[in-house]
Amino acid sequence: MRKVKIVTDSTCDLPFDMLAQRDITLVPLHIILGEQSYLDDGTLDSRELFLFADSAGVLPKSAAVNAFEFETIFRRLLDENPRYSAEREHTDSLGVAADVIDERGAVG
Numbered sequence: 795m796r797k798v799k800i801v802t803d804s805t806c807d808l809p810f811d812m813l814a815q816r817d818i819t820l821v822p823l824h825i826i827l828g829e830q831s832y833l834d835d836g837t838l839d840s841r842e843l844f845l846f847a848d849s850a851g852v853l854p855k856s857a858a859v860n861a862f863e864f865e866t867i868f869r870r871l872l873d874e875n876p877r878y879s880a881e882r883e884h885t886d887s888l889g890v891a892a893d894v895i896d897e898r899g900a901v902g
Contacts, residue, residue, distance in 0.1 A: 803823055803859050804821070808820075822834040822859070825843070826854060
């Protein structure tokens with residue numbers, strides 16, 4: 795049976811304990827507060843975002859995960875799981891068979 799690994803960005807809004815229980819890898823988006831950029835990894839809470847918006851008079855912005863960040867995560871996962879190495883000859887440059895599922899396709 796083929797091993798399945800779920801990798802998602804932080805827009806999934808799953809609780810951190812569920813991510814850990816199910817061994818789901820989270821790739822955090824970037825939250826931009828003025829000139830500072832933070833990872834959407836739970837270190838900022840919504841209170842801090844509202845305080846920033848109130849004090850700065852502008853809303854926080856976000857930036858998507860870039861291709862390099864995703865590639866770094868996938869390469870780390872490949873290094874941690876040598877079973878994937880057999881797939882390398884038959885798939886893309888990362889050497890892993892990957893199906894991309896866009897959550898918007900699952901929403902009615």
